[in-house]
Amino acid sequence: MQISVIGSGRMGSGLVKTLARVYSDLLWVGLDSGEVVHKIRDLGLEGRVEAATHVQGFQTDIVILAMWHRDMPAFVEQHRSQLAGKIVINIANPFTADFNDFTTPWDTSAAEEFQRMAPEARVVGAFKNTFWAVFDDPSFPEGEADCFVTSDDADAKAIVMKALSGLPFRVLDGGSLKNSRTIERMTLFSREVAVRYGFYPRVTWRLLGQEKRENRKVRYLVTSTRTAQFDPSYIPAHYAFLNHLQDEGRIEFYGPFSDQTGGAYLLDAASLDDAQALADSDPLVVSGSSSASVKMWTTGRR
């Protein structure tokens, strides 16, 4: 996988610094290649990043356009044939020069406009909410900065998400290209508020409290309640039953209630019926000493 960055301004420099942590064959394209060579030297990235022409840049797998939205029409006209079939990351925010408004109507975004201008390109939106100063250290006390990846081309999005996965960002699927409208607008809002409170430009987003899907699991919460016929002589058999389930890795927690009315355990089972059948095979339940009620419980860590 080879990546090129076109544009040698603040975002281009930040992206190159970040990508060079993972990639050792980056190409960096600027309008002035001599200036790019100097920047590579100043950043201490010789050997990992090479100054390149636009033609060379378009030969890589992924091209990141670190340029302004207003420069895109001329760029597309000039490179139309090279854009065909190419995965292109659009990071542009269509802000007015005074950062007070948008140059695009509300029913579109810079990413969608780029796709409209270059229909043959495989356009992916990313890094729109990442202000340039964040690239120096995308880690915040709350966690890594979020990088939302949008596209209408599912394969292109998956390739980009994989390519960015080693970077010090939390790379999230941002859905369709249309969602760039929201991201671009939220970015201008974030900028305004961050400037007001004095923490611009080291400002980005992280969606807090998001549950990690991979941690979500359906389990069964079994509550065992003593009946009027409770017979303590069945307690050893009950614990043998629970120990056996634990040895099989089928229960995570179990224990008695402190008020001596029964107990509960968290069971791994194929279905609610299976869980109920298993709970009903507890010697305490079979003997009529306790009754078991089972609830399906989707558990997760935050």
Ligand SMILES: NC(=O)c1ccc[n+]([C@@H]2O[C@H](COP(=O)([O-])OP(=O)(O)OC[C@H]3O[C@@H](n4cnc5c(N)ncnc54)[C@H](OP(=O)(O)O)[C@@H]3O)[C@@H](O)[C@H]2O)c1
């Ligand atoms: N700044 C941020 O924090 C931030 C955050 C998120 C997204 N963005 C987006 O990132 C993009 C770049 O922002 P920036 O702050 O990096 O702007 P910048 O510092 O002004 O850099 C823009 C760069 O694009 C270059 N460029 C223009 N046309 C080009 C072409 N045809 N080929 C190669 N390079 C070309 C410019 O070269 P010259 O200087 O030689 O003209 C300049 O180096 C913008 O679309 C912006 O909305 C910025």
